[in-house]
Amino acid sequence: MTSPAPPLLDWARLEWRDGSPFAVDYGDGYFGSRDPQAEVREVFLDANDLSLRFAGAQRFSIGETGFGSGLNVLLALEEWRRHAPPNAFLSILSFEAHPLSPGDLLAFHRHLGLDDADSRALRDQYPAPIPGLHRIEFPGARAVLTLGVGEAAPLLTQVQGRVDAWFFDGFAPRSNPALWNTGVFRQVARLSGPGTTFGTYTAAGQVRRDLESVGFSVHRVAGHGRKRERLIGNFKTTCPGPAVHPVQHVAVVGGGLAGVCMADALHRRGVRIVLFDPAGIAAGASGNPAAVLLPNLHPRDPELNRLAIAGMRQTQALIQRLEDPHGPCLRLATGVAFHGISAHGQKRVARLLKAGPEATGLLFNPEGPGCAAAPHLFYPHGLAVDMGALCRAAAQDLPAIHTQAVLSLNPCDDGTGVMLETSDEQPLRFDAVVLANAAGTGGPLCPEQSAISTVMGQMTRIRAPFPDWGGYVATGQGYCIPQGGGTAWIGATYRRTEGATNHLGTDKAPLAEDDAANLRHVNWVPGLDEADKTQVLDQWVGERAVVRDRLPLVGRSRLDPNGRVLMTVAHGSRGLLYAPMASEWLADHLLGLVEPLETAVAARLRPSRLDIEASGD
Structure with missing residues (x-):
């Protein structure tokens, strides 16, 4: 067992001075001008050329170092809705060390005139001040927000994924040095790659030098409003890195809760999927007519509790999306x-x-x-749910469900895909395969299933x-x-x-x-x-x-060293709690998007833990 979880954070102390919001803890205002929305559009959206980049995007990721009222996120979502292709997917990562209380967040949004579907979704899913990563969904926008509650520096070390554009926001560097330093920017650089850009309101010389030291090219441009200057730039790379083979076409083997959630997560991210199960949807244990959603908690195991928090949020979001507005x-x-x-x-x-x-x-x-x-x-x-009906509702919009059996799979020699042999004797090629079939349900076996x-x-x-x-x-x-x-x-x-x-x-x-x-x-x-x-x-x-520890096996299988065969299996204990969350994590992991679980938390699910257990370490 690990040490106790960190304590809850205090809500931010907010005052309104001359009609503008002021952060008592930082001695600074939340906005740099009397027109916050124009400021955000110029300093962050336009600086990263988002309208043009959104128009050509299939999947796109934004990172932000100061969430505040969520204004930057909501205006980015507005721009995304306006310019992105219909099947594109947006992932946003943001951090906040002093979150606004729900009442103050509502006051902010009323002050700014924010009352659209996305701002309501944000307020409805806004987390308690619990340190860690929290996933918020915006179904109508085909977008998600991963909100890191707590200091950005340590949380960033626990984030995996790729960011295409950064909003360096937050209070002035002199007021908030914990956010503006090389430790933070090194992690920013780790999550960046060719083509990653940034925009920021500040023009402080130390910020410019720190960004340059971790690999960004930095340029001064005219500031917003009365601000004389601000900074923009992009990440420089000195080596091309490994070849990236995009994931466009994925097979999911298994029509139970894990399989339909996996297929749903990939489908919402614009991936073409085919789901295979000879027995159909929810024909096995996932046809449970009355399952209980209940967290599995431990007083001194914060990683297990983080899984429970993430699982409760994700399953509730899934049910809300499928029921609302006219679902079953x-x-x-x-x-x-x-x-x-x-x-x-x-x-x-x-x-x-x-x-x-x-x-x-x-x-x-x-x-x-x-x-x-x-x-x-x-x-x-906690909830009681008709899990069979949940599976059928999640599968309702999936484009392809096949009832032929999958007999075997073979990773391609060039590492770019997997060949599937099915019962109709026609080999099929996919960019990746996700095994979501329980033990004993036929189909291909991977080494981990022996456990x-x-x-x-x-x-x-x-x-x-x-x-x-x-x-x-x-x-x-x-x-x-x-x-x-x-x-x-x-x-x-x-x-x-x-x-x-x-x-x-x-x-x-x-x-x-x-x-x-x-x-x-x-x-x-x-x-x-x-x-x-x-x-x-x-x-x-x-x-x-x-499996022995009653947690599922989620991640890459040893069957393919190139990582094109993945698994989300062994959900027989608390599957309603873990399967939807595991699917979101695995989909983001496969596609290189920002993952919704801290690295140490996700490690509790990875199949490689079985190797450690077998060795006695």
Whole structure:
């Protein structure tokens, strides 16, 4: 285990002086002129020639060193909507050490007249002041923002990806030296490449010298408004670097939650995808009719908690996008109470309560509703979801879903692609292949799948004399998802399949003994303490793929040293929490875009961790 998570940040101290916003912590104003929008367009958008570059872009990345009110981001999105091709994708990276409170952010936006779809999306997804990277989606703009909360210098070291244009913003260098120094600019240079440009309001000599020292050419130009000068420039490279083979056409093998989320993430980034699954969408464990979205937290493991925060945000964003405005209703219940029924559960609750919700990303509320018979935690953003319906909704707009089986894959000798052999005996070439097929579901195997075990799980649908407890999900030793009308889904069993992998022939018929086990595990739930008053209505059985630490395997496979075969597998434990987030990370990783997870956090998912575990290190 690692050290405790860093504490929550304080909100920025804001004052309005003569109608203009002033940062008390920095002794400086948020804007350099009386016309902030004109300032942003000249100093950042025009300085980076964004209207022209957007018009020819397929995928584009912007980096910013001072988020503030988000004005730069929102005007960049406005420009992107106006000029970018229909299938283009924009990734924005920004940092803020002293974030505005939600109320101050709203006041800023009202002051600036910002109330379009993108500004509302920003306010709706605006994170708590939790240090780390937070992903915000702008579905209508085909864009995402990765917002780094905390000091830029250490956070930048944890960022991977490529940036095409920089906005060097933030308060004046004399007021904010932590943002304007060679340590920050070295990381900026690491994320830059041929053609990367920048614009900034400042013209300080030390900033110019620092930028030149890390490889930028810097030019003074006329400043905005009464400002005499400002700086623009571009990144100089002395070597061409390795040849880059663009990723345009990708195969995804597997039609469960991991596969459809992966295909959806790539499709939204303008990649042509083909999804293969002979059984169709959500035919296996992902057809679960009632899954629970619940974070997996630890009082002294901040990386695991960061995965939980990112996973909760990403799955909620996915559900919101698919439901809104006229999509299917995917949520079965809102709010999850975890009760310490067993000795282990009671110890877990006690440890998390002692650490406090601040230590784990404010994901639980110690005062929330729950059964008084046991100590509990309440997760207000937890959900119960029809996962099969979620998969089908995510796959609805995918351009190509094939039901032929993938028999084998072979990386091309030149390292630029992968050949797939399918059941119709016609080899197909793709720039990359993502394996999202669970163990035992056929298709090509990669070396990492030898570490995957399969687990049978049975859920039971019941009718019982439930009292009205508020409609939230009750979990502990087993879970109970209320359905209305006195019905609920309960479960689930967790029986390891003999032999670990490749068990398509396993008998998946429901078992009466598993119904009994499910009822026994939830006899603490109000209304289920008398078995003779409970009626079994239905069952659902699925086979799930897991590895020892119950985290998925996400990243490059050893099958191809050139990195054209990737995987997002073993989502059988908390797949609803991890699969959508893993897909976003893997898509950005494959395409060289800014990744939504810090490097140390993403390492917890990478398949190479199995090698370290096997070596005993």
